[in-house]
Amino acid sequence: MARYLDVHPTNPQPRSIAQVVAMLRDDALVAYPTDSSYALGARIGSPTGADRIRSIRRLDDKHHFTLVCSDFAQLGQLVQLDNSAFRAIKAATPGAYTFILPATREVPKRLAHPKKKTVGVRIPDHPVVQAILRELGEPLLSSTLILPGAEAPMTEGWLVKEELDHLVDAVVDAGDCGTEPTTVVDWSEGAPEVVRVGAGDPSRFE
Structure with missing residues (x-):
């Protein structure tokens, strides 16, 4: 049964954030809100996180995981x-x-694309995620929470808890979050290519 944490959206309680981070360090899989819908997250070093995310979303090994970073310096590493x-x-x-x-x-080899050796990275604009990342001190291994067969990602914490109660270890609910997935820009070939249009304005990369 997933632990349900009700967190303030703009001024997250340090105690709640510390509880989430303690669970992540103990190999938990967490559903958390971002500026573009809910996501699933685990520590990069988690021995089970990637496989659990693949299982919930029914993804193959060619799926690009996203490493969610607190700032640009972390992303650049x-x-x-x-x-x-x-x-x-x-x-x-x-x-x-x-x-x-x-x-x-x-980046551990098992988290990069098996052929292209690429990975997704992002820096979310959401106080709760930023608080978790600061407390954790490292990026989160992550994937947008879109269930198999669904056209849109999940955006409400209580519904995530209801749907994934026995599949994740914690659900962080901070009220309303983004309702669209991120805009995905593939820059692996030296020039930007928008491969998914979402919440971010794609025009700056077209």
Whole structure:
């Protein structure tokens, strides 16, 4: 049964954030709100997190996981950026974008795309996620919470709890969150290609 944590959306209670982070450090899988719908998150080093996310979403090994970062400095350690990508991504973050880029050696091989050696990265603009990331001190391994067969991601904490009660370890509810998934920009070939239009304005990368 998933633990349900009711967290203030703009001024999250430190005690609640500490509880979430303690669970993540203990190999928990957490459903949490972002600026672009709910997501599933685990520690990068979790031995079970990636497989549990794949199981819930019925994903194959070619799915791009997203590493959710607290700031641009953290993001820059995980992916290779040329000057144009550096400037454009820095200007667009934090925000509702996911960028697909070549992974650095900091990223475990099992989390990168098996052939392309790429990974998704993003910096969300949401106080609760930022508080979790600061307390955790490392990026979150993450994926948008879109259930198999659904066209839209989940956006309400109580519904996440109802649907995934025995599949996740905790649900963080901070009230209303974004209702669209991120806009995904593939920059792995040296130029931006918008591969999914979502909450972030795609025009700056077209």
